[in-house]
Amino acid sequence: MSSFKSDFPVFTHDPTLVYLDSASTTQKPKPVIDAMTTFYEKQNANVHRALYNLGEEATNAYEGARKKVAQFVHAPSDKNIIFTRGTTESINLVAYAWGRNFIQAGDEILITEMEHHSNLVPWQLLAKETGATLKYIPMNSDGLLELDHIDSYFTSKTKLLSMVHQSNVLGTLNPVEMLNQKAKSVGAVTMLDAAQSVPHKSVDYQKLGYDFMAFSGHKMLGPTGVGVLVGDMKILDEMSPFLGGGEMINSVTMDSSTWNDVPYKFEAGTPNIAQAVGLGSAIDYMNNIGMNTIESIENELTEYALEKMKKIDGIILYGPIKRGPVISFNIDGIHAHDLATFLNQDNIAIRVGHHCAQPIMDKLNVPSTARVSFHIYNSKQDIDTFCSSLKQTQSYF
Ligand SMILES: Cc1ncc(COP(=O)(O)O)c(C=O)c1O
Numbered sequence: 333m334s335s336f337k338s339d340f341p342v343f344t345h346d347p348t349l350v351y352l353d354s355a356s357t358t359q360k361p362k363p364v365i366d367a368m369t370t371f372y373e374k375q376n377a378n379v380h381r382a383l384y385n386l387g388e389e390a391t392n393a394y395e396g397a398r399k400k401v402a403q404f405v406h407a408p409s410d411k412n413i414i415f416t417r418g419t420t421e422s423i424n425l426v427a428y429a430w431g432r433n434f435i436q437a438g439d440e441i442l443i444t445e446m447e448h449h450s451n452l453v454p455w456q457l458l459a460k461e462t463g464a465t466l467k468y469i470p471m472n473s474d475g476l477l478e479l480d481h482i483d484s485y486f487t488s489k490t491k492l493l494s495m496v497h498q499s500n501v502l503g504t505l506n507p508v509e510m511l512n513q514k515a516k517s518v519g520a521v522t523m524l525d526a527a528q529s530v531p532h533k534s535v536d537y538q539k540l541g542y543d544f545m546a547f548s549g550h551k552m553l554g555p556t557g558v559g560v561l562v563g564d565m566k567i568l569d570e571m572s573p574f575l576g577g578g579e580m581i582n583s584v585t586m587d588s589s590t591w592n593d594v595p596y597k598f599e600a601g602t603p604n605i606a607q608a609v610g611l612g613s614a615i616d617y618m619n620n621i622g623m624n625t626i627e628s629i630e631n632e633l634t635e636y637a638l639e640k641m642k643k644i645d646g647i648i649l650y651g652p653i654k655r656g657p658v659i660s661f662n663i664d665g666i667h668a669h670d671l672a673t674f675l676n677q678d679n680i681a682i683r684v685g686h687h688c689a690q691p692i693m694d695k696l697n698v699p700s701t702a703r704v705s706f707h708i709y710n711s712k713q714d715i716d717t718f719c720s721s722l723k724q725t726q727s728y729f
Contacts, residue, residue: 337711340359341360348679352718355500355703356683358531358551358552359707360614364554367613368613371609372606375609378390380579380596396612401413401612404618405536405537406536408538411595414561414562414594415595415599415608416560417557417558418550418559419448419525421559423525423546425598426523426544427455427457428574431462431492432572434521435492436463437464440491441455441458441494442495443466443495444506445470445477445691445692445695446501446689447495447689447691448496450527450688451525465489467490469482473695473696474651477507486514488518492522493515493520493521495524497526497528498656499689500527500688501650501660502650502655502660503634503651503658508524512541522543523544523546525546527546533624534624543567546562547559548560549614553618553707554610565594568595569594573600574598575601576589577600577601630707631657633710633711634657634658640715641659644722648662657707659703661701661704678724683703685701686699686700
């Protein structure tokens with residue numbers, strides 16, 4: 333076992349498991365599971381409303397998690413952190429609560445050709461509803477954004493740039509600072525889908541300069557059901573609420589309501605309290621290792637895997653050389669779904685399909701790819717096991 337693997341109970345439960353699907357969701361270390369159990373056993377109450385001690389403890393645990401998130405991504409304050417259910421909800425929140433007030437017919441919404449459906453469909457819906465136009469920065473066959481004519485994509489009509497930091501299919505790391513500056517130079521609001529970057533490297537919200545940034549707890553060793561929207565306070569203040577209900581109001585009469593302050597204005601109803609606490613614990617766990625250490629271990633694993641995979645006959649690797657810990661591939665003559673089924677017989681978990689990014693498949697001219705992705709618990713031994721199983725599968729076909 334890698335030194336980190338033993339922190340993850342799933343691998344104690346099943347020591348033969350080779351889990352190579354962390355871009356989809358990561359496994360959870362014991363401290364995260366313990367933090368959530370402790371919350372339910374010792375601190376469970378609703379937040380922000382109880383005057384008794386237990387309620388105060390629950391509120392402190394929840395708000396403590398918000399502070400950890402703010403520090404982790406270098407947000408100006410914990411008030412800039414909105415807890416959501418995940419990246420998808422964070423992006424939809426912006427599309428509804430900002431987009432439906434500030435986007436009009438004739439405006440342009442700029443995304444890229446390598447977006448996850450979560451950063452594509454909400455803008456399609458918004459464009460249809462408002463009469464705005466959705467434009468794409470194209471991707472070339474190497475899986476890199478086509479930047480030769482980049483200035484032509486930013487016009488006085490561009491009201492929003494929303495783009496992915498690191499591709500969940502190809503691992504491409506996009507030049508997000510440069511593109512943010514281009515967008516800002518034409519007065520556009522900017523949003524970064526950081527679902528695949530925040531779990532793997534140090535990400536500095538203020539340095540990148542985007543107005544909004546979204547990511548998911550479950551892809552960064554935390555639980556499902558919690559995600560984050562980091563937002564610029566001035567824009568958040570100007571926005572309408574997203575969902576209506578308890579917590580997000582200041583006062584309510586039968587005819588009208590006024591809104592609570594940010595971030596509570598955007599957290600209607602009882603939030604996922606234990607999940608936020610679990611996310612805080614995942615951040616502690618990663619901080620203890622160090623994000624730079626995590627990034628360099630994962631880089632080494634990715635380079636090792638690429639080198640080994642390159643040597644397999646008939647393999648087609650997609651995406652650039654320099655990339656995050658994600659590798660998409662196909663093997664000549666074998667359907668990706670058959671590959672996954674055969675690898676599963678050796679207890680190797682990989683993802684196959686369109687990875688919620690069908691426009692990338694169209695661009696690569698394939699219906700699907702197989703994908704391996706790594707996190708801190710993976711080892712070179714995992715990659716060796718995967719490559720030898722891949723070769724055996726190939727010889728079977
Ligand atoms: C780049 C990217 N954006 C958005 C999402 C959606 O995340 P979630 O399903 O946690 O909302 C994913 C999930 O795979 C992703 O990889």
